[in-house]
Every structure is written in C-alpha cells, then in structure tokens.
Amino acid sequence: MTMIDTETVAEAPRAEPESTKRRDIIDGARKVFFEKGFDGASMDEVARAAGVSKATIYVYFGGKEELFEALVHNDRARAAERLFEVDSSADEVDTLLRHIGISFMTMMVQPDQIRMVRMVIATAEKFPRIGRAFFDAGPCRGGQRLADLLRRQADLGRLSIDDDVAAAYEFFNLCQSNSVKGLLFGVGEQPTPAQIEETVARAVRVFLAYYGTARAG
Amino acid sequence: MTMIDTETVAEAPRAEPESTKRRDIIDGARKVFFEKGFDGASMDEVARAAGVSKATIYVYFGGKEELFEALVHNDRARAAERLFEVDSSADEVDTLLRHIGISFMTMMVQPDQIRMVRMVIATAEKFPRIGRAFFDAGPCRGGQRLADLLRRQADLGRLSIDDDVAAAYEFFNLCQSNSVKGLLFGVGEQPTPAQIEETVARAVRVFLAYYGTARAG
DNA sequence: CCTTGACTAAACTGTTTAGTTTGATACGTA
DNA sequence: TACGTATCAAACTAAACAGTTTAGTCAAGG
CATH class of the missing domain: 1.10.357.10 (Tetracycline Repressor, domain 2)
Known part of the structure; x- marks a missing residue:
C-alpha cells in the first residue's frame, strides 16, 4: 500500500502562456512545420529544432494539432x-x-x-x-x-x-x-x-x- | 541452367497511356486524394476505390508521387x-x-x-x-x-x-x-x-x- | 543533505504506410 | 492441353511516427 494517490498530479503544471520554453517550442515548430508541412513534420524533428526533449513538448501542448494551432494563433x-x-x-x-x-x-x-x-x-x-x-x-x-x-x-x-x-x-x-x-x-x-x-x-x-x-x- | 534470361523483362509492360485500368486507377486516386489529401490518402484505399489490386497500381505507376502527378496532369x-x-x-x-x-x-x-x-x-x-x-x-x-x-x-x-x-x-x-x-x-x-x-x-x-x-x- | 520540480535522452508501444512478393485465378491462343 | 499474360487477394517487409514511459540529471531552497 504505497499510497501513491498523488491527486494533485492533474492539470498542466507548466503552461503559462508566456514562458521561455513555450516560445522555444513554437519557434522550433515554426521552423519544421514551415519547411515540411504539417504531415511532413515529425515531433522528433520539432523537439530537435527547439532544443527541447519531446516529452517536454507534451507537457506544454496537448499534441501535434494543438501545437500547430498555437503556432498559427501566435503568428497570424x-x-x-x-x-x-x-x-x-x-x-x-x-x-x-x-x-x-x-x-x-x-x-x-x-x-x-x-x-x-x-x-x-x-x-x-x-x-x-x-x-x-x-x-x-x-x-x-x-x-x-x-x-x-x-x-x-x-x-x-x-x-x-x-x-x-x-x-x-x-x-x-x-x-x-x-x-x-x-x-x-x-x-x-x-x-x-x-x-x-x-x-x-x-x-x-x-x-x-x-x-x-x-x-x- | 534454366536460362531465364528474359531480357525483355524490363520497362513497363503495361503502361499504354490510354488503358481502361490506367483510367480506373486515376479515377480511384482522384476520389481518395481529393477526400484525404496527398499525405492522408493511402495506396490501399486508392486500390480499393479503383477496384484494382495494389500490385496493379505499381505496374502502371512508379509510386505514389507519380500517380499523383498523373492525376494532376490528367485533370488540370x-x-x-x-x-x-x-x-x-x-x-x-x-x-x-x-x-x-x-x-x-x-x-x-x-x-x-x-x-x-x-x-x-x-x-x-x-x-x-x-x-x-x-x-x-x-x-x-x-x-x-x-x-x-x-x-x-x-x-x-x-x-x-x-x-x-x-x-x-x-x-x-x-x-x-x-x-x-x-x-x-x-x-x-x-x-x-x-x-x-x-x-x-x-x-x-x-x-x-x-x-x-x-x-x- | 535531501527533496522537489523541470527537464532530458532514449527506449518503447502501437499503429500506419509505401512498396514487394507470393501463389492463385482466369483468359486467350497455339 | 499447355503457355504466356494480366490480374487479384493477401501476406509480408521495413520504415516512420505520435505519443508514453523510464531512468536519470540538475538546480533551488529549506
């Protein structure tokens, strides 16, 4: 019974709309998405271009589509x-x-x-x-x-x-x-x-x- | 020495630009590509939509890109x-x-x-x-x-x-x-x-x- | 010194896909 | 009957990829 009821685990602990990491990720996404298109871009590439681990991307964004949407909203x-x-x-x-x-x-x-x-x-x-x-x-x-x-x-x-x-x-x-x-x-x-x-x-x-x-x- | 030197094996044996199958395949490709886009379309779907086996597609076309190009050229x-x-x-x-x-x-x-x-x-x-x-x-x-x-x-x-x-x-x-x-x-x-x-x-x-x-x- | 939170690199999972191969079927013809 | 040609369905290969998990690093601060 280790009691790992970390009920406080939920929600994005790090999703402040203005954070260095968040901006880094969007910058990386811009580079890769612009070059390869949505389907052609892989999340591994985005992570590499952003200088960030893939896991971190999924802390800040719910998924590929959400990241893309954030990019469009940011730039438009x-x-x-x-x-x-x-x-x-x-x-x-x-x-x-x-x-x-x-x-x-x-x-x-x-x-x-x-x-x-x-x-x-x-x-x-x-x-x-x-x-x-x-x-x-x-x-x-x-x-x-x-x-x-x-x-x-x-x-x-x-x-x-x-x-x-x-x-x-x-x-x-x-x-x-x-x-x-x-x-x-x-x-x-x-x-x-x-x-x-x-x-x-x-x-x-x-x-x-x-x-x-x-x-x- | 069975002498299977079928030297005539090369080249597309079936690639007459106007054949029923070729047209069928392009029609199927149109349906699927238009609906799903280039990346979203799978060759299995195209084969199904064309009423043709996937292998046959590769007899008539060198690959996905070539098929897409043929479609564009055909329709434009x-x-x-x-x-x-x-x-x-x-x-x-x-x-x-x-x-x-x-x-x-x-x-x-x-x-x-x-x-x-x-x-x-x-x-x-x-x-x-x-x-x-x-x-x-x-x-x-x-x-x-x-x-x-x-x-x-x-x-x-x-x-x-x-x-x-x-x-x-x-x-x-x-x-x-x-x-x-x-x-x-x-x-x-x-x-x-x-x-x-x-x-x-x-x-x-x-x-x-x-x-x-x-x-x- | 130990804990905690952010992070990382890398392995892993499950799925999807392009393209190939195989073995069978059907047909025209010699 | 035997042969070549065109086709098919289905299995297969090899790679890619989204998203997850793991094990570990690092720094701040109590």
Missing part, C-alpha cells in the same frame, strides 16, 4: 494589424492607397507568410477551425479595415464608393497580380520592392478610374 | 481550355468579359477545383514540379489566353490596353472577390450563380472604367 494577426500603420501620414487618397497596397504586398510575399498560408490552406480540410481563425484574422479583418477606410474617404468626398467591402477586396486583389498565386504554387521569385511598387501603382490607377472622384491627369 | 488543363469556349458569340466587349468572368468563376468555385488547388498548393513545397506544371497549365495559360484576347480587342479599338498580361491578371483577380480565398480556407459557401454574376458584373465595370474606350452610361 500581427501582419493584418501592421498593414494600417501607414494611415495617418497621407491625405491624398492615391498616396494612401499606394502605401497600403505596398504594405500589403510586401507582407504577402514574405517567404514565411507564403509558407504559413500554404500550410493553413493545406490543413483547412482537416482542421477547419484553424482555417477559419486564420481567415477571420487575416483577409477578412484586413478587408473590413480597408472598407472602413474607404468609407471614410468616401464621406470626405474623395471617393465614390457604392459597396465598400466589395471595393476593398477588389483593391487587394488588384494588387496581387500573379505574384502571390505564383509563390503559393512554388513558381517564380519574390518580387522586388520596385516590382511591387509598379504593380500597386497599376492597381491604384485602375481602382481610382472607377472609384475616384477627382480625375487626375 | 481541361478547365483552362474550356474557359474560352464562350469567345465567339459576343461582340460587345463587356458581354464578352462577363461571359469569360462567369465561366472562370463558375469553374474556380467547384468543390473539386478547390480541392485540387488545395492539394497542389499543399504539395508544392515537396514536389515543385507538380506545382509548376499546374500553375503553367492553369493560371499562367489562362492569363496568357485572356491577354491575347484583350490585345485583339484593343486592336479593334474596343479597349485601351497598355500591358495586356497585367490587365488579364487584374481582370481575373477582380472577379474573385473574397469567395475563392474563403473557400480555400474552408470558410463560406460556394457562391450561387447569381452571386457570381453580380461579382463579375462589378469586376467588368471596374475593369472597363480604366481599360474601356467607349464610356457607356
């Missing part, structure tokens, strides 16, 4: 928010749009962003929750924020917008040209800043041809 | 070609664009098309050859064909196009709104034909505001 929203940090400066609507477009595209074509999108799309069937969370925090939120901004500009008489949400998506889509799709399929190089600027400039011209009020030269 | 180009079967009828440029846009979007939002894109994107890192083949035969070829068409319309004076390829991608991207991205992330329903028509109509209006020559009221 950052970008969508930073997109609009350019707002204040410009008061010309075309300059404003150009800034936003460049900011958007510069972010979108980052290798890590592409890998993240790839992985989330790949696992969207298996883990719809992750796909939805990513979509809501990324494209959806970004579209809504641009829609608000367009609406404000329309109220100032600088744009003529009928459907602000539709217009927002149109603008982002115009900016993408074929680069993003190409990168998702593993074709082509990351465009240079100059190329991005040119594509965005085109997008702004087309966009303003329909939605603009002042017809500039 | 079909769509990109059918896109432009609407050409002849319309001679109004906006009608023409609307037809092409609707045809494009109707194809893009098919569940099987979404699954195919998802799978190719997911495997693009592992098998770049497949990603490239799909991209070349799909988006790239489609863009080029629309660019040609736009150029022809421009030569007839119905459009004012500076960069036909860029304009083509802009048009396709305008058509997509948020539907395709949403479906790829597993969010939202397949849009109804009416919704597609509306989105495409918007896209045509925006496109023609910049590229059109006749300003229709």
Whole structure:
C-alpha cells in the first residue's frame, strides 16, 4: 500500500502562456512545420529544432494539432494589424492607397507568410477551425479595415464608393497580380520592392478610374 | 541452367497511356486524394476505390508521387481550355468579359477545383514540379489566353490596353472577390450563380472604367 | 543533505504506410 | 492441353511516427 494517490498530479503544471520554453517550442515548430508541412513534420524533428526533449513538448501542448494551432494563433494577426500603420501620414487618397497596397504586398510575399498560408490552406480540410481563425484574422479583418477606410474617404468626398467591402477586396486583389498565386504554387521569385511598387501603382490607377472622384491627369 | 534470361523483362509492360485500368486507377486516386489529401490518402484505399489490386497500381505507376502527378496532369488543363469556349458569340466587349468572368468563376468555385488547388498548393513545397506544371497549365495559360484576347480587342479599338498580361491578371483577380480565398480556407459557401454574376458584373465595370474606350452610361 | 520540480535522452508501444512478393485465378491462343 | 499474360487477394517487409514511459540529471531552497 504505497499510497501513491498523488491527486494533485492533474492539470498542466507548466503552461503559462508566456514562458521561455513555450516560445522555444513554437519557434522550433515554426521552423519544421514551415519547411515540411504539417504531415511532413515529425515531433522528433520539432523537439530537435527547439532544443527541447519531446516529452517536454507534451507537457506544454496537448499534441501535434494543438501545437500547430498555437503556432498559427501566435503568428497570424500581427501582419493584418501592421498593414494600417501607414494611415495617418497621407491625405491624398492615391498616396494612401499606394502605401497600403505596398504594405500589403510586401507582407504577402514574405517567404514565411507564403509558407504559413500554404500550410493553413493545406490543413483547412482537416482542421477547419484553424482555417477559419486564420481567415477571420487575416483577409477578412484586413478587408473590413480597408472598407472602413474607404468609407471614410468616401464621406470626405474623395471617393465614390457604392459597396465598400466589395471595393476593398477588389483593391487587394488588384494588387496581387500573379505574384502571390505564383509563390503559393512554388513558381517564380519574390518580387522586388520596385516590382511591387509598379504593380500597386497599376492597381491604384485602375481602382481610382472607377472609384475616384477627382480625375487626375 | 534454366536460362531465364528474359531480357525483355524490363520497362513497363503495361503502361499504354490510354488503358481502361490506367483510367480506373486515376479515377480511384482522384476520389481518395481529393477526400484525404496527398499525405492522408493511402495506396490501399486508392486500390480499393479503383477496384484494382495494389500490385496493379505499381505496374502502371512508379509510386505514389507519380500517380499523383498523373492525376494532376490528367485533370488540370481541361478547365483552362474550356474557359474560352464562350469567345465567339459576343461582340460587345463587356458581354464578352462577363461571359469569360462567369465561366472562370463558375469553374474556380467547384468543390473539386478547390480541392485540387488545395492539394497542389499543399504539395508544392515537396514536389515543385507538380506545382509548376499546374500553375503553367492553369493560371499562367489562362492569363496568357485572356491577354491575347484583350490585345485583339484593343486592336479593334474596343479597349485601351497598355500591358495586356497585367490587365488579364487584374481582370481575373477582380472577379474573385473574397469567395475563392474563403473557400480555400474552408470558410463560406460556394457562391450561387447569381452571386457570381453580380461579382463579375462589378469586376467588368471596374475593369472597363480604366481599360474601356467607349464610356457607356 | 535531501527533496522537489523541470527537464532530458532514449527506449518503447502501437499503429500506419509505401512498396514487394507470393501463389492463385482466369483468359486467350497455339 | 499447355503457355504466356494480366490480374487479384493477401501476406509480408521495413520504415516512420505520435505519443508514453523510464531512468536519470540538475538546480533551488529549506
């Protein structure tokens, strides 16, 4: 009768959302998941990349899926928010749009962003929750924020917008040209800043041809 | 000395590109791959779905990757070609664009098309050859064909196009709104034909505001 | 000095899978 | 009847992998 009734054994003893180990593990997971995809990555590799024992991973995370979800949640929203940090400066609507477009595209074509999108799309069937969370925090939120901004500009008489949400998506889509799709399929190089600027400039011209009020030269 | 020097043993004895079995196997592969993804699909399942023994698969295909590639090659180009079967009828440029846009979007939002894109994107890192083949035969070829068409319309004076390829991608991207991205992330329903028509109509209006020559009221 | 809690490396479990081999069946034909 | 060809079902091999367990290390602190 050794009485090993360690009733206090339950629960994660170590799962403080902000711990060095936890961050190490997520960093390792990012490296391996981004490189090999969800199915291709093994937990042994993640442990090795994180400089942590496999057992420790299972102390901090319930399993592979939970670790992946933590990674996505950790990385996602950052970008969508930073997109609009350019707002204040410009008061010309075309300059404003150009800034936003460049900011958007510069972010979108980052290798890590592409890998993240790839992985989330790949696992969207298996883990719809992750796909939805990513979509809501990324494209959806970004579209809504641009829609608000367009609406404000329309109220100032600088744009003529009928459907602000539709217009927002149109603008982002115009900016993408074929680069993003190409990168998702593993074709082509990351465009240079100059190329991005040119594509965005085109997008702004087309966009303003329909939605603009002042017809500039 | 039984002299079993069957020197003719080499090479695929059965690999005629068009055989009933070969087609059966690809059909089975489509069913299973689309449902489970490349990694999730097992060759036993494919064999069962194809009504074929696993050994037979390996007579016709060198392995899982080769089978997947054959499936992609088999299914891909079909769509990109059918896109432009609407050409002849319309001679109004906006009608023409609307037809092409609707045809494009109707194809893009098919569940099987979404699954195919998802799978190719997911495997693009592992098998770049497949990603490239799909991209070349799909988006790239489609863009080029629309660019040609736009150029022809421009030569007839119905459009004012500076960069036909860029304009083509802009048009396709305008058509997509948020539907395709949403479906790829597993969010939202397949849009109804009416919704597609509306989105495409918007896209045509925006496109023609910049590229059109006749300003229709 | 001993306990406790976090951690590690390594072995282990059970399962899944790609790909191979084997032995049998069925068919057309010489 | 005998032979070659195509196929099949099923067993098998070898490897990988998620997740668990074990035995032990290390440091803080009482």
